[in-house]
Amino acid sequence: MSATPFTFGLWTVGNPGRDPFGEPVRPRLSPVEIVRLLAEVGASGVNLHDNDLVPIDATPAQRDTIVGEFKRALRDTGLRVPMATTNLFTDPAFKDGAFTANDPRVRAYALQKTMRAIELGVELGATVYVFWGGREGTETDASKSPLDALKRFRDALNFLADYVRDRKYDLRFALEAKPNEPRGDIYLPTTGAMLAFIATLDRPEMVGVNPEVAHEHMIGLNFFHVVAQAIDAGKLFHIDLNDQVIGRYDQDFRFGSENLKRAFFVIKLLEDSGYTGSRHFDAHAYRTEDEDGVWAFARGCMRTYLILRDKARRFQQDAEIQGLIGDLRARDSLYDGPTAADGYSSASSAALKSRTFDVTTIAGMGRRYEELDQLVVELLLGAR
Amino acid sequence: MSATPFTFGLWTVGNPGRDPFGEPVRPRLSPVEIVRLLAEVGASGVNLHDNDLVPIDATPAQRDTIVGEFKRALRDTGLRVPMATTNLFTDPAFKDGAFTANDPRVRAYALQKTMRAIELGVELGATVYVFWGGREGTETDASKSPLDALKRFRDALNFLADYVRDRKYDLRFALEAKPNEPRGDIYLPTTGAMLAFIATLDRPEMVGVNPEVAHEHMIGLNFFHVVAQAIDAGKLFHIDLNDQVIGRYDQDFRFGSENLKRAFFVIKLLEDSGYTGSRHFDAHAYRTEDEDGVWAFARGCMRTYLILRDKARRFQQDAEIQGLIGDLRARDSLYDGPTAADGYSSASSAALKSRTFDVTTIAGMGRRYEELDQLVVELLLGAR
Amino acid sequence: MSATPFTFGLWTVGNPGRDPFGEPVRPRLSPVEIVRLLAEVGASGVNLHDNDLVPIDATPAQRDTIVGEFKRALRDTGLRVPMATTNLFTDPAFKDGAFTANDPRVRAYALQKTMRAIELGVELGATVYVFWGGREGTETDASKSPLDALKRFRDALNFLADYVRDRKYDLRFALEAKPNEPRGDIYLPTTGAMLAFIATLDRPEMVGVNPEVAHEHMIGLNFFHVVAQAIDAGKLFHIDLNDQVIGRYDQDFRFGSENLKRAFFVIKLLEDSGYTGSRHFDAHAYRTEDEDGVWAFARGCMRTYLILRDKARRFQQDAEIQGLIGDLRARDSLYDGPTAADGYSSASSAALKSRTFDVTTIAGMGRRYEELDQLVVELLLGAR
Amino acid sequence: MSATPFTFGLWTVGNPGRDPFGEPVRPRLSPVEIVRLLAEVGASGVNLHDNDLVPIDATPAQRDTIVGEFKRALRDTGLRVPMATTNLFTDPAFKDGAFTANDPRVRAYALQKTMRAIELGVELGATVYVFWGGREGTETDASKSPLDALKRFRDALNFLADYVRDRKYDLRFALEAKPNEPRGDIYLPTTGAMLAFIATLDRPEMVGVNPEVAHEHMIGLNFFHVVAQAIDAGKLFHIDLNDQVIGRYDQDFRFGSENLKRAFFVIKLLEDSGYTGSRHFDAHAYRTEDEDGVWAFARGCMRTYLILRDKARRFQQDAEIQGLIGDLRARDSLYDGPTAADGYSSASSAALKSRTFDVTTIAGMGRRYEELDQLVVELLLGAR
Secondary structure, eight states: OTTSOEEEEHHHHTOOOOBTTBOOOSOOOOHHHHHHHHHHHTOOEEEEEHHHHSOTTOOHHHHHHHHHHHHHHHHHHTOBOOEEEOOOSSSGGGTTOSTTOSSHHHHHHHHHHHHHHHHHHHHTTOOEEEEEOTTOEESSTTSOOHHHHHHHHHHHHHHHHHHHHHTTOOOEEEEEOOSSSSSSEESSOSHHHHHHHHTTSSOGGGEEEOOBHHHHHTTTOOHHHHHHHHHHTTOBOOOEEOBOOTTSSOOOBOTTSSOHHHHHHHHHHHHHTTOOSOEEEOOOOOTTOOHHHHHHHHHHHHHHHHHHHHHHHHHHHOHHHHHHHHHHHHGGGGOOSOOGGGOOOHHHHHHHHHOOOOHHHHHHOOOOHHHHHHHHHHHHTTOO | OTTSOEEEEHHHHTOOOOBTTBOOOSOOOOHHHHHHHHHHHTOOEEEEEHHHHSOTTOOHHHHHHHHHHHHHHHHHHTOBOOEEEOOOSSSGGGBTBSTTOSSHHHHHHHHHHHHHHHHHHHHTTOOEEEEEOTTOEESOTTSOOHHHHHHHHHHHHHHHHHHHHHTTOOOEEEEEOOSSSSSSEESSOSHHHHHHHHTTSSOGGGEEEOOBHHHHHTTTOOHHHHHHHHHHTTOBOOOEEOBOOTTSSOOOBOTTSSOHHHHHHHHHHHHHTTOOSOEEEOOOOOTTOOHHHHHHHHHHHHHHHHHHHHHHHHHHHOHHHHHHHHHHHHGGGGOOSOOGGGOOOHHHHHHHHHOOOOHHHHHHOOOOHHHHHHHHHHHHTTOO | OTTSOEEEEHHHHTOOOOBTTBOOOSOOOOHHHHHHHHHHHTOOEEEEEHHHHSOTTOOHHHHHHHHHHHHHHHHHHTOBOOEEEOOOSSSGGGBTBSTTOSSHHHHHHHHHHHHHHHHHHHHHTOOEEEEEOTTSEESOTTSOOHHHHHHHHHHHHHHHHHHHHHTTOOOEEEEEOOSSSSSSEESSOSHHHHHHHHTTSSOGGGEEEOOBHHHHHTTTOOHHHHHHHHHHTTOBOOOEEOBOOTTSSOOOBOTTSSOHHHHHHHHHHHHHTTOOSOEEEOOOOOTTOOHHHHHHHHHHHHHHHHHHHHHHHHHHHOHHHHHHHHHHHHGGGGOOSOOGGGOOOHHHHHHHHHOOOOHHHHHHOOOOHHHHHHHHHHHHTTOO | OTTSOEEEEHHHHTOOOOBTTBOOOSOOOOHHHHHHHHHHHTOOEEEEEHHHHSOTTOOHHHHHHHHHHHHHHHHHHTOBOOEEEOOOSSSGGGBTBSTTOSSHHHHHHHHHHHHHHHHHHHHTTOOEEEEEOTTOEESOTTSOOHHHHHHHHHHHHHHHHHHHHHTTOOOEEEEEOOSSSSSSEESSOSHHHHHHHHTTSSOGGGEEEOOBHHHHHTTTOOHHHHHHHHHHTTOBOOOEEOBOOTTSSOOOBOTTSSOHHHHHHHHHHHHHTTOOSOEEEOOOOOTTOOHHHHHHHHHHHHHHHHHHHHHHHHHHHOHHHHHHHHHHHHGGGGOOSOOGGGOOOHHHHHHHHHOOOOHHHHHHOOOOHHHHHHHHHHHHTTOO
């Protein structure tokens, strides 16, 4: 399993099962315990928010002790920390946002907390730093100008990118979008919006995205398409795998547990595109589970990934599937005129404008997508 | 009413009330009739798809006659055509997409059709050209690589932007996103995704967006935030106003008819930001209506806009509302340290890192957003 | 304000602002303090879960002390407790459900806890007892047969109804549906499903529903229609007013804060139908608020209700609105044949089958609903 | 394949691919052709709306000729017509509803049309008659009282049930719910609401439901739970199988094509519960398809059903899965006190109230649902 960089967050397998209507159901595991148990189930890395490891009120000495023990556990197990991030949402100070809060002290405190958390991440070896602005939003749009909010968020990222450069850290930023929850509406609600925002930053080359299945599925977007746009833009720096029913509270279900077909296309894309980053599972066990259930959950995430990866290989080798795809491609030879892919010239546009197309015939040809999709269904079901 | 550039599409007030389960309920009006009636109700412009005016199978001579009559009606009424677009969705040829179709003949035909439609638009005086790729998507992700699709769409836009420059047309492109319907999933499903895509084009400066209320509301995004991001990026080239319930088929309801509060913040933003483009109503009358109902619908769109614009002015003048906002701003003076807005320096980051914040006190302060939001509600209800 | 029975739950104005991603932001108020403050803002009653008042681990003596103090506060303020309910969701024991849990000990414990809570409610004067089965659901449908779950839930309600009769309590049950959260799927997810379920109980006459705006809006149902079905069935025993954006986590926003038009039709229906029960606000203040914000929130709920009630009266008095409605009703005289409302006879069916309808003419008549809806919009905006 | 009663509607495999944005892409097949082709692919029955077979403007003589040819095709192929229904949505006459329309002539015409369509269905051998009130709704709630609408709908069903009894037809009614589309909101929007409504009819024993996957999935309900409630109430008279993404336009996708796991649990329930009615596929081929694609689609629906039925059998035989379920059931023996299932007595309630539960221990036990769900995933993927 070592070939596939499977990672989990301290907050995922360490989730104690608290929810808006209920108290925790599982005892909290210490970070060191989590590292040892993750190694046992076959993960290759562990990610963290600053306060997953170091309590927000720890003294510097306490911090150093905690970090020292954690690094020892990493050394002992061989686990890496490929990604780190800042908790800018749990403390009541962030109730109106962090980088976009109306109170300038909150914005400054968020910057400070992030600089310190970046140092922690770098110390642990992280090369990707995630920004999830869970509180950067509103319940009433009377409270804040979204233009101000975008400016404040941009100022903060520019400042922090400069900080990373200034400190010569080998670290890239990955922005994670979410449309809502815990705020009524969160700014830059989709990976698409984040990609657009990156183009407005001072150092766009340092910044990519961290798409999460659940965050795009919540509003019913096609995550396969979302990831493809990130890849097309050269911005897929990290990925959060889990599952989620459309139109619901943030569920963070075990990867593949809701929709196997959608999961399949995503894995196929990751594998086909040569993505080499972490396969990070940002999910947690059902609240019905005790600690054994947590590790069953973790094994399930990885196992489903591997089964689907195998299905992706079979897709490439399946003669009938490839036959249908080949037939589609063969239609390319039916056209010999100018194309957009060849680039524009006055001559090509003139030639194209005067060309005659047999539109009725072209329109009448079936695409055989029902057959193709059914073959995928049967491949997934193990029925071929 | 002349001060506000209210526009309607030929396809909006001309909508005959056909739907997936029912036949048309209203006779089709001719484009010339629509122009005269739009002028009567007080619109300042009319927009169109090529085939709203010129049937797809018209001969060049028929086309010229039709266009001549239409221009006469424009002259007679003083209506303008600020925006034009291409119908790349009605004909069966486009059943698998237009610019992104798997069949290269369809892609070439779509280019040809768009070049001709651009000429029509320019002839009628349009300076904004909208691209809504309603068929650029999939029902099964086995059928098409989204990476290929993005490349094909980009090639087409690059080609067409070159064409416009080559012809020296005074025309900008505005991309309109929609997440689904009529395809299972449409590529670049949000205005955010479109803004990101624009950054990958050869002539990004020529290309902006045309956000539509219904298309973002369908998946529950906050349209006020969406428009703000477009404004922040300097890309709000056009806007489609209508209304829509979240999580449903494309409804294109009368502007403001579903959610007055959300409509209010959008109008406030348009007016406050100095947006000077069209207020285009991309909506249609209920299917229960006859032609009189259509014009009641059109008047209602404009009237609600004007009432909400007046509410936006009152918002600025309301002492209690402005008092609460002023109190929020007054907190700016509570912080005198380094900020992200001031830009990064090693010194400022050092100062910030060592600063002490009274986090508990800051966290404990109420924001009074319930009061503020309630005042907005009462302002909207005419109760203050 | 005394004429309108406005009530709040201890858990609503007492909500400390904890959410899945954040810690509490407000200190907890004691039940006695809440009673006094509710009286101050003008509420007429206060509702509660057993553990809102009596901690789950209180001794009988502690319970009696607490209840005694609470009753004194009620006496002092004149507030009533019209409704009570059981907390069957916070304790980890209920992580797999209460009445429908797979473990029989949990089911038995849930019965016991409910009998005790019913006694508490009766002692405080409640005449409506609400059942919200927040944990009665699943994350994986492999875990439980929904047929077993329905049987278990029915058995429990039958048992408890018998208990109430046996004790001669003057108490009716009101079932509250919710589609999901905190469980992946909750059984009997809509008020419609609950109404159907009631028909399968041993004592259906004792059991009605408690529809909640947010719980039906979450999945995009029309709450006005939902409440109408409950009224039509004689089953509207209680109502929970708040607000919610479709397709999101449970928001419990201030009544009317999301969608004024939908709120208007609900209030109009309550007032027109002669509903005399509580107007219960099951909502809480934004997490950005301190305690002052909580009371601003509470006042806002009631004020918006009263404004909308006034709009409902104006709707009845508006000549133009009533003119359009009158025109619709006048069409009744255009038909003099047999109707379904007259009841069936062989003769009437024969007469009806042989009748000729001028379908084209009937179809062509406009309904003027755009005008009517626009008048409602303008009424709501205070623009008429 | 003959053992499983697979049926399709004339309107499903006969769907020509028209949608709100596009023209038909396939030629219409005649009903007789459809019957022959359905027999070829292995269906056992065909269902229809009156106007799928007989045009709305056919003379009685034309009707008889058409019906005669159709019956000959049924005889030749052995196909049955187990279900029939009325088209009360296509004609503009129904633009404001049929049984609930404000115009009494429309209500009367809808009754007439339904009586005639019932006769047609009975003549063809149908024993289930479906009511889908696609136009029974509103876009603006100012237009109609939902209390009036429910009364009108009830009157119509009572009348028609009497008519069926009077004519001594062997026919049961099955009500089909849909939340919206083509109307903004449709009355009785869920199967739950329909079940509740049935309890208010004069002849409830004659009336059941026809749940459709897509109509419940549109708003994100759990269809497995929905069908279970219908079975629990003895009201599952018919079922419409297809697939649909949550929160979207009505897609009517091939059964199983969106979510295999949800489809699996539904099939498992149908098979385990002994449901003997039709497995009706109310779906249609993608618009990208020609006629060959339509039959590939039809074969795919049936094939996926059979594969999932086989998976349901394996679920029952899988030692590990059954072991986990057995462990859950074994907990039943851990409790020997009074239960709700045993029924109420004063003694049992007293015993239960005084019993002591070790709540902490019970709460701490894991349920192993993650393991169980993962086994289902692997069973579905053919990985065990």
